[in-house]
Amino acid sequence: MxxxxxxxxxxxxxxxxxxxxxxxxxxxxxxxxxxxxxxxxxxxxxxxxxxxxxxxxxxxxxxxxxxxxxxxxxxxxxxxxxxxxxxxxxxxxxxxxxxxxxLPNVLDDVVPEGRTDSENIEIRKWGTPRTFDFTPLPHYEIGEKLQGMDFDTATKISGARFVVLKGALARLERALGQFMLDLHTQEFGYQEVSPPLLVRDDAVYGVGQLPKFREDLFQTSDGRWLISTAEVSLTNLVRERILDEGSLPLRFTAFTPCFRSEAGAAGRDTRGMIRQHQFHKVELVSIVHPDAAETEHQRMVNAAETVLQRLEIPYRVMLLSCGDTSGASRRTYDLEVWLPGENMYREISSCSNCGDYQARRMQARFRPKNDTGSKNTTEFVFTLNGSGVAVGRALIAVIENYQNSDGSMTIPEALRPYMKGMKRISIHD
Structure with missing residues (x-):
């Protein structure tokens, strides 16, 4: 606000x-x-x-x-x-x-002009897309051949845009989440949190998803909302609080299911796991002093990039255009991962600086250090959030980038400790 x-x-x-x-x-x-x-x-x-x-x-x-x-x-x-x-x-x-x-947030001056994602600006690339000696398949074909990805049964149980993961692929999804949590907590100083998945109106309003994005959310019969991202729960950890300046920054991370109605995505990405009603994501949230927000934003992007670098998956960093920047954000960087099965880059993380926009809605403040001893002066904190990264899309990227001509897939070295040393997933795993 x-x-x-x-x-x-x-x-x-x-x-x-x-x-x-x-x-x-x-x-x-x-x-x-x-x-x-x-x-x-x-x-x-x-x-x-x-x-x-x-x-x-x-x-x-x-x-x-x-x-x-x-x-x-x-x-x-x-x-x-x-x-x-x-x-x-x-x-x-x-x-x-x-x-x-x-009202949406006021855009940062550096945000490029443009109405759509086609006008986003590429900041940098990392890695070189692999050259295959066969035609690479999309993740859903590989997953079905490995008998670890079942869309038909999921549709019978829940309808479209759901999947059942089985065996080694289910374990690989869990391994990705654990790997990301370990990285963010041990190397970047985020505190792991297991937050509520059901939240009240005030929590969703606090991060700017209500009232505008009501149709994108799932609501229970008692009026609570299923979180579309752990950003909702994590950012609201400081709602209606006055923090001491010395306690900043606060950094939180969580590995949670997320739920989205995808109301505006009719006909888009109907095959596979790209756009699901239920998916897993590792979220990053930072609560900082206003003067530290720019540095924290770059630090958060680096944390998300490090995930993809450790997995050795090519990606690019994009600065979003005005029309593609979410309403709560002043400036957003997207990480887009290379998917050889689609022969294109797809978004896997968004890292946003929201300024004091969410803090005003949540009444989240801090008491600055001063020499007068006054206890009456407070300022709004700045909040930042980012995917660190979307686990489902990371699974897609691993499957497609590490596929083999015989239908198997190689497990990235960074994930092998989480897979009991397994190096490859074949049809019978």
């Missing part, structure tokens, strides 16, 4: 950012509603001041034994006026809150 005071002082910057996101200007409308709200607040305060003055005058008159029916009548009239103004103020406040809750 954006600061209404900042919008009042910088309406042109808000509208410029909205224009870059291909949205209509909103500052004038927001300021109009805010002005009406503040006007109602002023009238309420003036009314209360007048009532207080009348009450004092009536009290003084009674002490002197005077009868002041005109003052009593006026006080009664003022009392009757208050509810209407209070309701007016409430309605304007609700309208303003709804407008602010739907």
């Amino acid at each position: 954006l600061d209404i005071k900042w919008i009042r002082e910088n309406p042109e910057l808000l509208d410029k950012s909205l224009k870059r996101r291909y949205q209509e200007p909103m500052s004038a409308h927001i300021i109009e509603i805010d002005t009406l709200r503040r006007s109602a607040q002023t009238r309420l305060q003036e009314l209360q001041n007048e009532r207080n003055a009348l009450a004092k005058a009536i009290g003084e008159a009674k002490r002197q034994g005077k009868d002041v029916p005109d003052l009593a009548q006026k006080a009664s009239a003022l009392k009757e006026m208050a509810p209407a103004i209070e309701e007016e103020e409430r309605l304007h406040a609700d309208r303003l809150h709804l407008l602010l809750s739907q």
Whole structure:
């Protein structure tokens, strides 16, 4: 959420950012509603001041034994006026809150212009795609031949966009998650967390997924939401808290199932595991001092890159264009992994700097160090999140990049300790 005071002082910057996101200007409308709200607040305060003055005058008159029916009548009239103004103020406040809750974050100046992912900018590449002496297959064909990937049974159980993994491939998925957790906790200092998978409205609202992305989420019959990413739970670990500056940065990681309705993905990636309703992901979340956010962003991208480097899978880093950057983010880098079965790069991680956008929605603050000893000054923390990385897509990338002509696949060296030394997955494993 954006600061209404900042919008009042910088309406042109808000509208410029909205224009870059291909949205209509909103500052004038927001300021109009805010002005009406503040006007109602002023009238309420003036009314209360007048009532207080009348009450004092009536009290003084009674002490002197005077009868002041005109003052009593006026006080009664003022009392009757208050509810209407209070309701007016409430309605304007609700309208303003709804407008602010739907606004996207203000984009960083370095974000490239562009409406779609085709206008994202490549920052760097790592690794060289393998040259095969046979035509490489997509992951779902390899997985089915290995008898470890069953889409038909999953469809019977749950419908489209689900998969049953079996045997060595199920173990490989688990190995990937464990490998990533070990890397992030032991080498990058993230604290492992096992968070709730079901969350309340406030938690989803806090990271900016409500109200705009309601259709992309699954909701239970009692009103809770299945997390679409562990970012929701991990970021909300600091909601409604005032942290000491000395405790920052806080870094959390979790290996969880994630659930997405894929409401806007009809007809896209219908085969295989690229776009599932249920998938596993290792998430990274950092809570930092505002001055440290840029450095932390690059550090997080490096952590995600290290996963792919250890797996020896080619990838590229992309800076997302204005139109492709999520609403909560100021700037986002995507890691796209090479998939020889598709002959293209596909996104496997997004690392975003959200500034204080989520912190304002969650009321997450820190108390700066100072020399005055004051305990009353607080600032909003900055939040960052990234996939470290999507486990299902990492499984796809390993299967496709390490496939062999005989239908088997080689296990990357980094994963062998998690597979009891197994070097290859064949049809009978």
